[in-house]
């Protein structure tokens with residue numbers, strides 16, 4: 418229901434919200450502009466609740482910060498539903514008319530008392546009760562979340578149990594309300610809208626939908642497979658098993674960004690043919706048989722769609738360097754060589770083809786976008802676009818309340834690997850550093866990776882601030898200096914994946930994943946920290962040789 422990935426509401430509405438529930442989003446670092454709207458709302462009197470295992474900056478602006486144990490969100494949201502149902506704080510009319518599954522949820526939720534949730538989440542039951550009451554009482558209550566809850570092996574269930582809260586209280590279709598995933602990469606929304614998903618045609622039309630497929634078959638003059646394709650996690654397995662022999666990667670540094678990098682490398686090396694289309698020669702591109710140099714932002718015409726479903730024009734400002742070409746042009750030239758008859762001369766022609774076969778985008782054209790961005794759904798050329806979703810109905814007619822049981826993280830700690838590693842971002846740096854790693858100014862702000870660790874853990878391990886340590890998991894080992902900070906809760910360390918050359922964090926992470934979306938659990942895996950000296954000693958005991966730099970970097 419909150420499928421399609423986009424925000425149900427709009428960014429500007431946040432400043433009008435009465436209550437903001439921010440979970441699994443390090444908003445001030447990952448979405449600083451949206452964070453300004455959140456701060457504005459707080460200064461206008463809104464109550465802000467922040468749920469995060471790490472004491473992130475946003476917690477300083479919060480009315481209540483709830484330090485949740487990693488991977489226990491379902492228990493928290495279920496307990497809030499428990500309070501809302503038991504105290505009859507739910508919107509009875511809305512629940513009766515617009516939702517399904519209430520009786521099942523009511524029955525299921527009984528065991529999730531706030532006291533039971535406190536044992537699982539570590540959040541005091543009084544805080545859970547107070548937050549549930551305040552959320553239910555607010556007329557305009559907005560939920561915002563990002564990958565802190567989705568990049569877990571129970572990511573879909575996290576979102577479904579969270580969505581129950583908005584359904585119970587009628588918080589969909591309300592200005593300043595809704596359930597709002599803040600999207601990640603620039604135009605990740607647009608990529609999804611255009612059909613870059615294994616189960617969808619453009620506009621979230623299912624590949625199995627005969628009528629939708631027929632439109633595209635007519636447009637392209639080809640027969641389309643009605644079965645969904647595979648996700649990246651499955652693709653990696655297929656490459657290792659020799660079931661997938663060629664791969665075309667466009668705008669991704671998979672070797673550095675996919676979970677369990679040792680396995681990713683094995684998969685990419687097993688391929689017979691690898692094409693990488695990127696604006697830089699990345700680590701992944703270095704493995705490729707063919708590298709297609711693409712033009713980047715500012716060098717191309719086109720559209721980007723943002724988190725709030727707003728399609729906007731982008732314009733070419735400078736020429737691409739060397740032989741680099743716009744992505745659309747590379748793809749269409751390849752198409753022509755594969756025998757596709759139609760030639761595209763401008764991205765507007767591609768947009769028109771997309772819009773003609775995609776109901777939610779049908780009313781959007783380059784002419785209209787020239788003037789201003791438009792939020793889909795926009796079915797006709799005189800439709801103004803849609804600021805808020807689900808005002809009268811859901812795609813499924815009713816919004817279904819889901820009874821979701823709590824489960825633990827996929828790789829819990831044990832004696833050998835006693836710490837949880839959670840990974841994510843820092844404000845000044847971006848992903849695998851291909852872009853931000855080339856700027857002297859950014860280098861000054863964040864020169865290298867740090868392992869953030871709580872003072873208690875550092876004491877126990879007898880580590881000094883800034884000391885370079887070895888971090889290892891069942892899959893590999895890296896090294897980096899530590900930063901001792903109260904931001905990390907005891908037992909949890911944090912690393913980014915912004916410096917894959919010196920510190921390839923993803924050799925540590927697990928590719929155990931959510932069964933529905935196949936998103937890996939980037940947010941939790943079991944690791945240990947050792948002093949480098951100790952580590953060297955152990956290695957030389959075992960192998961009779963000193964460890965080399967190379968083996969420190971790559972998966973064991």
Ligand SMILES: Nc1nc2c(c(=O)[nH]1)N[C@H]1C(S)=C(S)[C@@H](COP(=O)(O)OP(=O)(O)OC[C@H]3O[C@@H](n4cnc5c(=O)[nH]c(N)nc54)[C@H](O)[C@@H]3O)O[C@H]1N2
Nearest residue numbers: 441442443447487488563564565601602841842844847848
């Ligand atoms: N500067 C900068 N900005 C970026 C990016 C970047 O690389 N650099 N990347 C962009 C992209 S693609 C994305 S997807 C977004 C991601 O945006 P965010 O999701 O805000 O980024 P993360 O750093 O992954 O932070 C996730 C937060 O979730 C918390 N968390 C971890 N586990 C749990 C849990 O079990 N429960 C809860 N409630 N919280 C948990 C973490 O402590 C962390 O604070 O950022 C985008 N913006």
Ligand SMILES: Nc1nc2c(c(=O)[nH]1)N[C@H]1C(S)=C(S)[C@@H](COP(=O)(O)OP(=O)(O)OC[C@H]3O[C@@H](n4cnc5c(=O)[nH]c(N)nc54)[C@H](O)[C@@H]3O)O[C@H]1N2
Nearest residue numbers: 668669670674694695696711713840841848849851914939
């Ligand atoms: N450990 C850990 N790993 C993670 C995550 C985490 O939180 N922790 N987060 C995950 C998430 S949410 C994300 S989104 C991924 C991001 O993973 P990636 O998308 O692999 O990361 P980027 O470094 O942004 O790589 C994007 C590539 O696109 C190229 N590029 C930029 N503009 C263009 C263009 O216009 N055309 C083309 N062809 N190429 C271009 C850049 O040069 C870069 O090499 O990482 C995931 N991996």
Ligand SMILES: [Mo]
Nearest residue numbers: 564600601602
């Ligand atoms: Mo992302």
